[in-house]
Amino acid sequence: MSVSQSKKKSVRGNKVNSKSHVKPSPKSSARTARKINRIVKSVRTSGKDKLTKFIRPMLANIHDEAFDDDQWLFEIKWDGYRAIAEVRKDDVLLYSRNGLSFLNLYPKVATELTKIDEEVVLDGEIVVLNSENKPDFQKLQQYYENHSLPILYYVFDCLYHRGKSIMHLPLAERKKIARSVLPASNAIKYSDHVEKDGVDFFKRVIEMNVEGMIAKKMTSMYETGKRSRNWLKIKNHRTQEAIIAGYTAPRGSRVHLGALILAIKQKEKLKYIGHTGTGFTNNLLRDLYIRLQPLKRSTSPLSEKIPVNSPVTWVEPELVCNVRYTEITAGGILRHPVFQGLRIDKSPDETNTLDVTASLPPSAKAKSVSEKEKVNINGRELTLTNQHKIYWPGENITKGDVLKYYQTIHAYLLPYLKDRPQSLRRNPNGISGEGFFQKDAGKAPDWIKSVPLRAESANRTIDYIICNDTATLAYLNNLGCIELNPWNSRIRKLDFPDYMVFDLDPSSANSFQQVIEAALVIRDILQRSGAPSYCKTSGASGLHIYVPLHAQYAYEDVRTFAEIIARLAEQQLPKTTTTARALTKRNGRIYLDYMQNSKGQTLASVYSIRPKPGATVSAPLLWSEVRAGLHPAQFNIRNMPKRLAKSGDLFTGVLTGKTNLKKCLKNLKE
Numbered sequence: 036m037s038v039s040q041s042k043k044k045s046v047r048g049n050k051v052n053s054k055s056h057v058k059p060s061p062k063s064s065a066r067t068a069r070k071i072n073r074i075v076k077s078v079r080t081s082g083k084d085k086l087t088k089f090i091r092p093m094l095a096n097i098h099d100e101a102f103d104d105d106q107w108l109f110e111i112k113w114d115g116y117r118a119i120a121e122v123r124k125d126d127v128l129l130y131s132r133n134g135l136s137f138l139n140l141y142p143k144v145a146t147e148l149t150k151i152d153e154e155v156v157l158d159g160e161i162v163v164l165n166s167e168n169k170p171d172f173q174k175l176q177q178y179y180e181n182h183s184l185p186i187l188y189y190v191f192d193c194l195y196h197r198g199k200s201i202m203h204l205p206l207a208e209r210k211k212i213a214r215s216v217l218p219a220s221n222a223i224k225y226s227d228h229v230e231k232d233g234v235d236f237f238k239r240v241i242e243m244n245v246e247g248m249i250a251k252k253m254t255s256m257y258e259t260g261k262r263s264r265n266w267l268k269i270k271n272h273r274t275q276e277a278i279i280a281g282y283t284a285p286r287g288s289r290v291h292l293g294a295l296i297l298a299i300k301q302k303e304k305l306k307y308i309g310h311t312g313t314g315f316t317n318n319l320l321r322d323l324y325i326r327l328q329p330l331k332r333s334t335s336p337l338s339e340k341i342p343v344n345s346p347v348t349w350v351e352p353e354l355v356c357n358v359r360y361t362e363i364t365a366g367g368i369l370r371h372p373v374f375q376g377l378r379i380d381k382s383p384d385e386t387n388t389l390d391v392t393a394s395l396p397p398s399a400k401a402k403s404v405s406e407k408e409k410v411n412i413n414g415r416e417l418t419l420t421n422q423h424k425i426y427w428p429g430e431n432i433t434k435g436d437v438l439k440y441y442q443t444i445h446a447y448l449l450p451y452l453k454d455r456p457q458s459l460r461r462n463p464n465g466i467s468g469e470g471f472f473q474k475d476a477g478k479a480p481d482w483i484k485s486v487p488l489r490a491e492s493a494n495r496t497i498d499y500i501i502c503n504d505t506a507t508l509a510y511l512n513n514l515g516c517i518e519l520n521p522w523n524s525r526i527r528k529l530d531f532p533d534y535m536v537f538d539l540d541p542s543s544a545n546s547f548q549q550v551i552e553a554a555l556v557i558r559d560i561l562q563r564s565g566a567p568s569y570c571k572t573s574g575a576s577g578l579h580i581y582v583p584l585h586a587q588y589a590y591e592d593v594r595t596f597a598e599i600i601a602r603l604a605e606q607q608l609p610k611t612t613t614t615a616r617a618l619t620k621r622n623g624r625i626y627l628d629y630m631q632n633s634k635g636q637t638l639a640s641v642y643s644i645r646p647k648p649g650a651t652v653s654a655p656l657l658w659s660e661v662r663a664g665l666h667p668a669q670f671n672i673r674n675m676p677k678r679l680a681k682s683g684d685l686f687t688g689v690l691t692g693k694t695n696l697k698k699c700l701k702n703l704k705e
């Protein structure tokens with residue numbers, strides 16, 4: 036197969052897609068049925084049994100850069116559990132690199148393996164795909180809660196064929212055999228490759244935003260249990276296995292535990308490498324807490340004192356977890372580590388090295404852009420800085436990605452910013468750093484449009500930036516403005532908002548389904564009054580509802596009408612909603628915030644990114660989409676441009692529509 040053919044084939048073969056349908060194999064014989072029954076029985080009883088005899092897989096060394104070489108092939112590095120599958124006449128084994136049986140954890144894969152008619156031993160990776168059809172290690176670790184998600188076993192090698200070892204054969208031949216024995220299946224896939232062109236392939240890996248790539252010498256033999264220079268891993272995401280040495284006490288609304296104390300094993304001692312308090316769901320926190328209780332100890336397993344700001348519970352250093360991070364400090368501490376899940380397939384002894392091959396992730400190195408870059412946008416010259424700075428450590432999303440997103444969707448966004456004072460919310464260090472509001476334009480370039488407005492509360496005049504073009508938008512993004520917060524009114528009629536807003540702000544006790552219920556009640560009341568309404572996600576935990584006004588009414592009149600609507604909704608849902616502004620009076624209910632209808636108050640603009648995990652975006656919705664299953668996390672920096680290309684601007688009526696509030700009030704009284 037030629038290089039060009041191989042490249043085309045690999046893109047098709049490795050497309051992360053769970054939607055294709057494969058018909059059941061017609062070879063389901065009585066023997067296969069008996070084998071499946073045996074597997075099912077084994078699954079019920081095997082649990083997490085450790086095998087006494089098993090094959091240890093060949094391992095790859097870390098390599099820092101992609102390369103081209105006609106003696107090498109290149110595969111996707113899947114983000115999952117390495118798994119050996121032994122298929123015999125009347126039995127199937129599926130286990131981790133350290134011999135832990137996977138039969139009980141992943142029975143779908145085990146059952147599909149029974150469709151293989153030949154006696155083989157395969158090497159591959161088990162992955163679970165998330166809602167974006169991307170491998171998700173956390174979802175894999177909690178597969179017991181994610182059975183509806185696609186699970187795949189990507190096979191990339193064959194060790195035994197027809198009962199005989201073929202580990203002495205060149206890799207290229209073994210892969211051909213592996214491909215030939217695999218059945219038509221939705222759960223077992225061949226992990227294809229490209230030959231020679233590793234640099235171009237790695238660029239594709241970055242575009243796909245997958246874990247990385249594996250480079251393998253095509254003539255290499257299979258060396259069980261050895262870490263060979265014939266196999267090299269080049270990472271796109273920076274990840275590290277770490278031992279859990281303890282955990283801090285929870286603070287605020289967090290339950291169970293605060294942050295995990297991380298370490299690696301070096302010369303029989305534990306070396307502290309940082310701690311992580313992000314990347315957890317409530318279920319993960321609960322499960323981790325339960326797993327850690329039997330391991331509690333009175334003293335630290337670390338040989339050094341570590342910096343913590345809350346009480347620590349120490350544990351026996353037995354559990355290994357996977358974390359993603361941005362870089363490693365000179366002192367060997369992980370920066371911005373994000374928890375991804377427990378590594379049930381690895382032991383503490385395997386956490387003896389840190390990947391210190393570079394100070395930036397490979398994705399940043401591949402782009403080769405300087406820390407300062409002069410660009411011309413819409414005829415304006417800007418100096419962009421630190422575009423490779425990681426803003427979302429868990430998703431490997433950079434400052435430059437934020438600017439690129441806004442430049443891509445600017446035609447949809449700018450009408451909602453035009454001629455409106457901007458309250459700048461800056462997050463110059465991404466979501467892991469402290470954000471702050473800046474209202475004054477400061478030392479902005481001369482071409483930046485602004486308007487001086489008297490702030491009575493501050494007893495001074497504030498110079499507000501007006502964002503009417505792509506150059507100003509890029510300037511704001513370069514300041515660290517992930518989120519955009521325009522006023523509800525424009526400079527020509529500052530006392531008359533263009534729309535009425537309702538901010539549905541839930542407490543930690545509320546489900547999002549309750550937020551949806553409250554939104555639908557408000558919609559129905561507005562509909563009864565004759566007022567059109569438009570809904571969007573907040574990009575965080577709530578929903579926003581807008582009513583178009585076309586700058587016909589003063590803020591005070593708008594706020595009065597909004598309060599009437601909010602109180603009517605509260606009457607219908609007294610157990611889950613409230614109009615009480617004081618936190619002490621909300622008692623775990625959704626705050627129906629009508630006070631946002633005040634001069635100078637702001638909400639995150641439609642299409643604005645939010646500095647929240649997942650890089651969520653405030654997305655306009657059809658009312659038909661406001662139903663069970665909806666969640667703000669479904670809309671993010673990566674999929675919003677595609678949604679816009681497909682659906683267009685669903686919010687345009689907010690700027691063009693009009694509402695007669697007097698008539699609406701009369702309709703409500705009838």
